[in-house]
Amino acid sequence: MRLHALQVASVWENHIESRDRIESLCSAAGLGEGDFVITSELCETGFSTNPNLAYRNDSLPWAAQLAKRHRVWLQFGCAIRRDGRATNAAVIIDPSGTAVATYFKCMLFTPGEEHRAYEAGADCVVVDIGSVKVAPMICYDLRFPELWRRAALRGAELFTMGACWPDRRAHHWGPLIAARAIECQAWVVAANSCGIEPSGSCAGRTQIVSHDGLVVHTVLAGEGVATARVDLDALREWRRSFPALADARRAHLGLPS
Numbered sequence: 001m002r003l004h005a006l007q008v009a010s011v012w013e014n015h016i017e018s019r020d021r022i023e024s025l026c027s028a029a030g031l032g033e034g035d036f037v038i039t040s041e042l043c044e045t046g047f048s049t050n051p052n053l054a055y056r057n058d059s060l061p062w063a064a065q066l067a068k069r070h071r072v073w074l075q076f077g078c079a080i081r082r083d084g085r086a087t088n089a090a091v092i093i094d095p096s097g098t099a100v101a102t103y104f105k106c107m108l109f110t111p112g113e114e115h116r117a118y119e120a121g122a123d124c125v126v127v128d129i130g131s132v133k134v135a136p137m138i139c140y141d142l143r144f145p146e147l148w149r150r151a152a153l154r155g156a157e158l159f160t161m162g163a164c165w166p167d168r169r170a171h172h173w174g175p176l177i178a179a180r181a182i183e184c185q186a187w188v189v190a191a192n193s194c195g196i197e198p199s200g201s202c203a204g205r206t207q208i209v210s211h212d213g214l215v216v217h218t219v220l221a222g223e224g225v226a227t228a229r230v231d232l233d234a235l236r237e238w239r240r241s242f243p244a245l246a247d248a249r250r251a252h253l254g255l256p257s
Contacts, residue, residue, distance in 0.1 A: 001131055002035045003158075004072075005191035005226040007206035007219045008043060010164075012197055013053045015044040019062060021223065026070055029225045033071040034095060036129070040162045040193040040202075041077045041139045042088065047164035047197060049117040051086030054079035060091060060099065068097035073129055075136055077162035080104075085119040090136040090162055092127055101127035105138040106147055112199070114140075124151040132158050132232055139163035142176050142190075145183060152184035152245055157235055159184065163192045163202075170203035178213040185211050185239050187230050194222060211235040 006025045011017040022043060031037065041047060048054040059078045067074035072095055080089040080102070088105040104121025108114040124147055126135050135156035141147055142161065151159070159180065165173050173192070181188045187210055194204035207218040208228040216228040239245060 002229050004037045005189045005206045010046040010195040013045045018044045031070045036073040038075045038160045038191045039077050040191045041164045043077045064097035067093040071095045075160050088118045103136040107140045107144050109140045126154045126156045134158045137161040159188045161190045165192050165203050167201045167203045181209045182213040
C-alpha cells in the first residue's frame with residue numbers, strides 16, 4: 001500500500017478554500033487505486049476552537065466523494081457533532097466512499113483551551129483496512145505514549161496522525177514521531193498543516209517514518225505530499241525477531257493478557 005500525507009496550508013476557518021487546496025494536492029499526488037491518503041487535523045479550517053465555524057454538515061459527504069473519485073482510502077480530519085457536543089475527529093473512509101471508522105481525539109490541548117470547545121474521545125481505535133491494521137491519532141496525542149502502546153498491543157501496525165503542530169514547538173515534532181515508531185514497532189504517517197493561524201504558523205515537516213524510526217519521506221515547508229510504500233513484511237519480521245511488543249507487560253497497561 002502506498003501512503004500519501006498531505007501537507008496543506010489550511011485557510012483559517014474557510015472550508016471552501018481549504019477544500020480547493022486539498023483537491024489540488026490530491027490531483028498532483030499521482031494517487032493509485034487503493035492508496036491511503038492522510039490529511040491534517042481539522043484540515044478544512046485549521047485548529048479552530050469555535051465548533052460553530054469548524055463544523056459543517058457537508059464535510060463528510062464531501063470527503064466521501066473525494067475518496068470515491070480517486071478510489072483511495074482517506075483519513076479525514078474534521079469536526080463532528082456527537083450527542084450535541086462537538087468533537088475533533090479523524091474519519092477513515094474506504095474507496096467506495098463509506099466511513100469505516102471514526103477516532104475522537106483523546107488528548108485535548110488544554111493550553112489552547114481545546115477542552116472547552118470539544119469533547120474528548122474515550123480510547124484509541126484500531127481498524128483493519130484489508131492489508132494493514134491502522135490506528136488514527138490527532139496532534140497532541142503524540143505526547144502520550146500510553147495511548148499509542150495500547151493501540152500497538154491491539155494490533156496496530158500503522159499509525160496515521162493529522163496535526164496542526166506549531167512552528168514554536170517544531171523541534172519536538174521529529175523526535176516524538178521517531179520515538180512512537182520505535183517503541184510501537186510501527187510505521188507512522190504524520191500529516192501536519194503549514195497554514196497560518198491566529199496563534200502563529202504551523203510547522204509543516206509532514207513525514208512518513210518506518211518501524212525502525214527512519215524518515216522515509218518528508219515535506220519540510222510549503223504545500224506538498226509525502227509519499228511512501230509501507231513495507232509490512234519488514235515490519236512483521238522485525239516484530240518477530242525483536243519481540244518488544246510481545247514482551248510488554250499488558251497488565252500494567254490495563255489490557256487483558
